[in-house]
Amino acid sequence: MTEEPRPTLEAVAARAGVSRATVSRVVNGDPGVREVLAEKVRRAVDELGYVPNRAARSLVTRRHDAVAVVIAEPETRVFADPFFALQLRGISKELTAHDIQLVLLLTEGRDDHERVGRYLAGGHVDGALVFSLHLDDPLPGIIRRAGLPTVFGGRPGWPQIEEGGPGAPYVDCDNRGGAREAVRHLMGLGRSRIAHITGALDQTSAVDRLDGYRDALADVDQGLIAEGDFTPAGGERAMRELLDRAPDLDAVFAASDLTASGALRVLRERGRRVPDDVAVVGFDDMLAVAEQTEPPLTTVRQDIEEMGRLMAGMLLRGRGGAERGTEPVEPAGVVLPTSLVRRDSA
Amino acid sequence: MTEEPRPTLEAVAARAGVSRATVSRVVNGDPGVREVLAEKVRRAVDELGYVPNRAARSLVTRRHDAVAVVIAEPETRVFADPFFALQLRGISKELTAHDIQLVLLLTEGRDDHERVGRYLAGGHVDGALVFSLHLDDPLPGIIRRAGLPTVFGGRPGWPQIEEGGPGAPYVDCDNRGGAREAVRHLMGLGRSRIAHITGALDQTSAVDRLDGYRDALADVDQGLIAEGDFTPAGGERAMRELLDRAPDLDAVFAASDLTASGALRVLRERGRRVPDDVAVVGFDDMLAVAEQTEPPLTTVRQDIEEMGRLMAGMLLRGRGGAERGTEPVEPAGVVLPTSLVRRDSA
DNA sequence: TTGAAAGCGCTAACAA
DNA sequence: TTGTTAGCGCTTTCAA
Numbered sequence: 239m240t241e242e243p244r245p246t247l248e249a250v251a252a253r254a255g256v257s258r259a260t261v262s263r264v265v266n267g268d269p270g271v272r273e274v275l276a277e278k279v280r281r282a283v284d285e286l287g288y289v290p291n292r293a294a295r296s297l298v299t300r301r302h303d304a305v306a307v308v309i310a311e312p313e314t315r316v317f318a319d320p321f322f323a324l325q326l327r328g329i330s331k332e333l334t335a336h337d338i339q340l341v342l343l344l345t346e347g348r349d350d351h352e353r354v355g356r357y358l359a360g361g362h363v364d365g366a367l368v369f370s371l372h373l374d375d376p377l378p379g380i381i382r383r384a385g386l387p388t389v390f391g392g393r394p395g396w397p398q399i400e401e402g403g404p405g406a407p408y409v410d411c412d413n414r415g416g417a418r419e420a421v422r423h424l425m426g427l428g429r430s431r432i433a434h435i436t437g438a439l440d441q442t443s444a445v446d447r448l449d450g451y452r453d454a455l456a457d458v459d460q461g462l463i464a465e466g467d468f469t470p471a472g473g474e475r476a477m478r479e480l481l482d483r484a485p486d487l488d489a490v491f492a493a494s495d496l497t498a499s500g501a502l503r504v505l506r507e508r509g510r511r512v513p514d515d516v517a518v519v520g521f522d523d524m525l526a527v528a529e530q531t532e533p534p535l536t537t538v539r540q541d542i543e544e545m546g547r548l549m550a551g552m553l554l555r556g557r558g559g560a561e562r563g564t565e566p567v568e569p570a571g572v573v574l575p576t577s578l579v580r581r582d583s584a
Numbered sequence: 585m586t587e588e589p590r591p592t593l594e595a596v597a598a599r600a601g602v603s604r605a606t607v608s609r610v611v612n613g614d615p616g617v618r619e620v621l622a623e624k625v626r627r628a629v630d631e632l633g634y635v636p637n638r639a640a641r642s643l644v645t646r647r648h649d650a651v652a653v654v655i656a657e658p659e660t661r662v663f664a665d666p667f668f669a670l671q672l673r674g675i676s677k678e679l680t681a682h683d684i685q686l687v688l689l690l691t692e693g694r695d696d697h698e699r700v701g702r703y704l705a706g707g708h709v710d711g712a713l714v715f716s717l718h719l720d721d722p723l724p725g726i727i728r729r730a731g732l733p734t735v736f737g738g739r740p741g742w743p744q745i746e747e748g749g750p751g752a753p754y755v756d757c758d759n760r761g762g763a764r765e766a767v768r769h770l771m772g773l774g775r776s777r778i779a780h781i782t783g784a785l786d787q788t789s790a791v792d793r794l795d796g797y798r799d800a801l802a803d804v805d806q807g808l809i810a811e812g813d814f815t816p817a818g819g820e821r822a823m824r825e826l827l828d829r830a831p832d833l834d835a836v837f838a839a840s841d842l843t844a845s846g847a848l849r850v851l852r853e854r855g856r857r858v859p860d861d862v863a864v865v866g867f868d869d870m871l872a873v874a875e876q877t878e879p880p881l882t883t884v885r886q887d888i889e890e891m892g893r894l895m896a897g898m899l900l901r902g903r904g905g906a907e908r909g910t911e912p913v914e915p916a917g918v919v920l921p922t923s924l925v926r927r928d929s930a
Numbered sequence: 931t932t933g934a935a936a937g938c939g940c941t942a943a944c945a946a
Numbered sequence: 947t948t949g950t951t952a953g954c955g956c957t958t959t960c961a962a
Contacts, residue, residue, distance in 0.1 A: 246955055258955090294957090298956055526842070530873075602949085644940055
């Protein structure tokens with residue numbers, strides 16, 4: 239590693255024939271510098287290829303221009319789906335536009351939680367974007383205690399209103415509304431025995447989608463609800479269960495596209511035609527899945543990348559948890575709309 | 585943001601009744617400190633909840649304990665597959681074990697290249713792990729010029745041996761060997777008209793898999809090769825082409841599982857039974873795809889997470905590009921073995 | 931509008 | 947073995 243000493247403020251100042259302070263002002267866009275000098279400085283910066291030393295800057299400003307993205311418990315099956323990739327893209331775009339660095343923290347298991355907690359509390363980043371999948375995850379608590387501005391991805395599992403204060407800021411899609419729309423679509427198709435395969439019910443998204451399903455139905459036949467876990471295998475299992483329990487069902491709303499893909503396989507295996515005998519609607523609009531199933535899947539789309547962008551935006555605009563001074567007026571959560579994408583399965 | 589001033593070395597030193605230097609030594613594991621004092625210091629650290637200020641440390645050590653992960657051109661279709669998620673997991677695990685931070689840099693388009701180049705050259709990280717998908721990507725060049733230790737994910741597209749020096753370090757799976765094994769497996773099944781749907785040929789992985797296909801065959805019928813692009817749609821297109829051009833084919837080796845899934849759909853549509861009429865082998869062993877196709881896909885597995893871990897390991901062990909002093913003796917690239925996973929399609 | 935100077939919290943000689 | 951001290955490169959009062 240050839241250690242070519244990179245130019246410092248000092249060097250730029252010397253070259254431009256001004257003081258370090260002036261260079262600093264120009265570099266940081268302080269308007270109180272005569273244009274003649276500013277120009278000189280800019281030229282010197284260019285010629286020398288000067289890049290500010292972030293460490294030195296942080297040391298005095300106590301800012302880091304970096305935020306942590308914490309993805310908790312990325313079990314293979316969950317993490318490996320395109321969800322986080324897209325969300326990361328959205329986040330990255332927004333952060334990049336503001337010249338903020340993205341520090342990625344992946345955790346699995348208790349030890350990691352502690353490590354992450356220490357890191358976040360350690361004051362190395364200016365804020366955090368947190369994805370916590372499970373209701374009983376201790377990480378959100380740890381993070382809140384760290385007193386760092388934070389925005390959550392997905393509605394957090396704990397009660398939003400605490401001690402009169404605002405809840406934790408989060409971004410989510412309208413799981414409940416989307417589910418409602420899916421079921422209503424099936425009803426519009428004339429289906430009357432509409433089953434639901436849930437997601438993993440220790441995640442708010444699954445709970446909300448189940449609630450949406452219930453919303454849409456006048457009265458719900460419990461026998462038409464089977465528990466899944468967002469995976470194809472879970473979808474298969476639940477579909478078999480449903481078919482045994484309620485052979486007369488004529489539609490299925492699955493909590494995810496992956497779930498639906500499993501359900502479709504079982505339906506095919508059992509000789510039910512889709513959508514003729516049984517109409518199927520998924521959730522997510524994961525293209526790699528929804529477009530590839532047999533038949534292609536009608537599903538509820540959520541704009542995942544946009545959710546990421548929004549999370550980052552909220553954090554940067556100071557909507558992160560630990561506010562300073564003025565109490566936040568806006569609601570804690572931002573919920574993005576979903577839309578139904580019609581393909582062939584319903 | 586309540587700015588509770590976090591304790592400094594100074595504070596710990598005062599509390600422990602020693603000098604800052606001693607505290608620093610203890611914190612950094614310098615053995616030359618009497619156990620009595622060390623213990624006192626450790627207690628003070630605990631009581632105060634002291635966490636070293638990384639900025640201050642970097643400023644003097646000129647190290648950052650941070651590594652950049654650069655993912656170039658994450659077009660939706662490519663980035664959204666589980667590949668990077670898994671690789672990131674592997675990388676994250678290795679870095680975490682060494683208490684190194686992961687700074688994620690996603691790029692799309694020229695402007696970003698420049699920005700990334702500037703960031704890497706700016707000396708904010710100690711090294712970089714780079715995923716560049718396309719042969720003509722300018723990013724690798726930019727990065728090498730930045731003079732930062734770097735390990736590439738996937739065999740880089742430029743010639744490995746330059747001016748007698750070692751090539752750029754990289755980690756890849758044995759694309760060529762895996763392809764060879766896939767084709768030989770098909771031959772072992774008695775197939776004689778084995779077609780190949782390539783990946784995007786501006787990526788080395790696709791080129792290497794094509795070479796492997798050619799290796800296995802005594803003489804290759806060009807009519808049995810169709811160009812794909814790693815997507816299902818590409819697989820469909822290529823499969824149609826092949827079926828028209830060589831209706832007598834009895835096997836297909838697809839450059840990826842996604843490609844294979846498209847091919848399977850066309851085969852079904854054309855009434856060819858798999859594997860009876862046409863045997864199909866994919867590449868990647870992406871579970872979400874390979875286990876879900878109809879029939880489940882026989883494919884070549886690569887251990888993606890392990891590749892990530894290895895990349896990080898190489899970088900940390902100083903095998904990154906810009907060496908200091910001793911010339912690296914090991915070969916530039918590390919190639920991980922693949923293995924054939926048999927399911928039902930071949 | 932500009933410059934001089936005082937640190938930010940830490941490590942690393944060097945002395946003791 | 948421990949302490950003293952001199953910066954690392956930057957921002958930010960404060961004076962000029």
